[in-house]
Amino acid sequence: MPQRNQSRFENVQINCAGLTARSSVDESRVINGIFVNITKAPYTVSVQEGNVHMCGGNIISKDWVITAARCVPVLTDNYTVRAGATYYDEGGSVHIVDQIALPPGSAMNKFGFQVSDLALLHVASSFNFDQTRKPIKLIAGDAQLTSNSKVTIYGWANIAMMPPPALHYVSTTVTTKSACNSTFSEFRGIFDNQSCVSTYNLCRKDSGDGLNYNDVLAGIVSWSEICGNVNYKSIYTELAPYRYWIQRTTGV
Missing domain, CATH: 2.40.10.10 (Trypsin-like serine proteases)
Structure with missing residues (x-):
């Protein structure tokens, strides 16, 4: 690094x-990811x-x-x-x-x-x-990411929970809303205007990170139940309905 x-x-x-x-x-944060200079995001x-x-x-x-x-x-x-x-x-x-x-x-x-x-x-x-x-350019109000759309999320991470607190990114895909609702069924599913990404590397101090879809901001990370847990996806808020x-x- x-x-x-x-x-x-x-x-x-x-x-x-x-x-x-x-x-x-919550005090947890993203783990792992790939180091990137701020000039890339x-x-x-x-x-x-x-x-x-x-x-x-x-x-x-x-x-x-x-x-x-x-x-x-x-x-x-x-x-x-x-x-x-x-x-x-x-x-x-x-x-x-x-x-x-x-x-x-x-x-x-x-x-x-x-x-x-x-x-x-x-x-x-x-x-x-x-x-x-x-x-960053914002997604249009009439646009929507489909399942399997590839997105990049930039945020700050501690590698293996150790410093330095450098900018990293993860690449992931959008899931179906039904899969997202199933994952969070114990919380009665997700809200309207929310969806999930498949990565489990996002943690709660990465709330607020953006979903970059072809250099367009399409969503904002909300939360994930357990940091790094393969059984949980990460929830994001769709931006198009709020344009x-x-x-x-x-x-x-």
Whole structure:
């Protein structure tokens, strides 16, 4: 694995207000995957609380990031986004989150799972686009991934649960909704606008990671029951049904 570059980062501060409380994020994270430099996925960011990596996210414009709602669970002014960095704990630029938007109807069910598990994060200081920071194109509102569609998911991993916290990716396929519902039948299946991918390498600190389908962002990782368990798939939220909300909120 390449040696780390000790680069400096920009830290912009502004308070965040008007947030609502939601559930906590599990402490587990992605295991394994293939190392990749941030220039291969420059839209990928680390969503952090108190400079601690909590989730992944994706840049969709110079001022907005999309992630999972479970990644911003409590009222705090301490959320930041680290962009343009291969390692989630150094380099790139750090941006304070000053606004969070949730889809209409976003709530928890009785199992503690998020309905409409998406969040839009507005950053106080705009991203300066370069080879390490770029927006990703969003899927069209009338598009849908079919089963066996091949996707790539970028996120931060600890190899064998050891440092360094470098960016990695996994390639996987979309499953049928019936298979996804069967896997999670003990939780009464998945919500509308959710589907599964077949990989079992995704863990809960990779909530918010994006599903890249031919360089288009098609979904956001929500959760998986047990990190690395071959009997469980990983659930993601489809973006196409939320395109109007995203456009209305961000202009994208």
